[in-house]
Amino acid sequence: MTRIAFQDLYAEAYTHCYGCGRNNPHGYQLKSYWDIPSVQTIAHIRPEFHYTGGVPDHLYGGLIASLLDCHGTASAAAFKSHVLGIVFDGSENLVRCVTGSLNIQFIRPVPVNTELVLTGRLLKIEDRKIQVTLSLSANNIECAKAEMLAIQIKSP
Amino acid sequence: MTRIAFQDLYAEAYTHCYGCGRNNPHGYQLKSYWDIPSVQTIAHIRPEFHYTGGVPDHLYGGLIASLLDCHGTASAAAFKSHVLGIVFDGSENLVRCVTGSLNIQFIRPVPVNTELVLTGRLLKIEDRKIQVTLSLSANNIECAKAEMLAIQIKSP
Numbered sequence: 047m048t049r050i051a052f053q054d055l056y057a058e059a060y061t062h063c064y065g066c067g068r069n070n071p072h073g074y075q076l077k078s079y080w081d082i083p084s085v086q087t088i089a090h091i092r093p094e095f096h097y098t099g100g101v102p103d104h105l106y107g108g109l110i111a112s113l114l115d116c117h118g119t120a121s122a123a124a125f126k127s128h129v130l131g132i133v134f135d136g137s138e139n140l141v142r143c144v145t146g147s148l149n150i151q152f153i154r155p156v157p158v159n160t161e162l163v164l165t166g167r168l169l170k171i172e173d174r175k176i177q178v179t180l181s182l183s184a185n186n187i188e189c190a191k192a193e194m195l196a197i198q199i200k201s202p
Numbered sequence: 203m204t205r206i207a208f209q210d211l212y213a214e215a216y217t218h219c220y221g222c223g224r225n226n227p228h229g230y231q232l233k234s235y236w237d238i239p240s241v242q243t244i245a246h247i248r249p250e251f252h253y254t255g256g257v258p259d260h261l262y263g264g265l266i267a268s269l270l271d272c273h274g275t276a277s278a279a280a281f282k283s284h285v286l287g288i289v290f291d292g293s294e295n296l297v298r299c300v301t302g303s304l305n306i307q308f309i310r311p312v313p314v315n316t317e318l319v320l321t322g323r324l325l326k327i328e329d330r331k332i333q334v335t336l337s338l339s340a341n342n343i344e345c346a347k348a349e350m351l352a353i354q355i356k357s358p
Binding site: 056059060061062063064065067070072073096097098099100101102106107108109111112113115116119142144145146147148149150151152 | 215219223267298
């Protein structure tokens, strides 16, 4: 099992995302990996103090959505790439997906400056449409979950 | 009609949001207003070049979600405050809402460095639950829309 992040396997033209692009030095550079290969994906991140919501110490909803969005499209890309037989060792690019829809449930406040764990699971692949479920936890407690419809875009 | 932003009418304790808090100097400081008082809300913002998605020149999905989230909770707060008879002239605080769920449809790519227009409309108020619909447009074309369930939180 390789430990190259999915986002580091995107084709060069598709690596500018503020949330997870290796070629966006301003952004969060979220990195998603296999947790259980071909079954569950995982990402870790510790958002800094200033990403507070209305109340100090709670993470703002927009960053929760951003992390779910980037981990979701990366997970969808990984699941679809796996089905296509693409290898994850750096010799090939993964497919690239964009978000069609993202439905988020905010379950409880998310603390800042705490390691967050994002996971993703495959629901369904139908040609270029990939559906995944996503979860965001802090201190082993699920704080948000989401369902995403991701769309595979053309290779650059 | 006053032109004080909804977010500038939140109680001091609730003004730290990275997306829209007047007391978060690091953040976007989104400002939402009445467009048609008590009927439609509006906000304008021009995201900088570095907030790209995977493809340069397209805004990353996380910022689209963030803007919809902050404009949504502000719109919900405004609609509920209006029903409660709160005046928007700076003499009173609006109620404050957090997001329960946010369902986003990404319709088409959003350009960066372009003025975006966000609008919000009320669907339903049921005690502390406020449902709103949201829209994000660029160059007069709708690029994303969303439905939010916002929850009114206690006064600080």
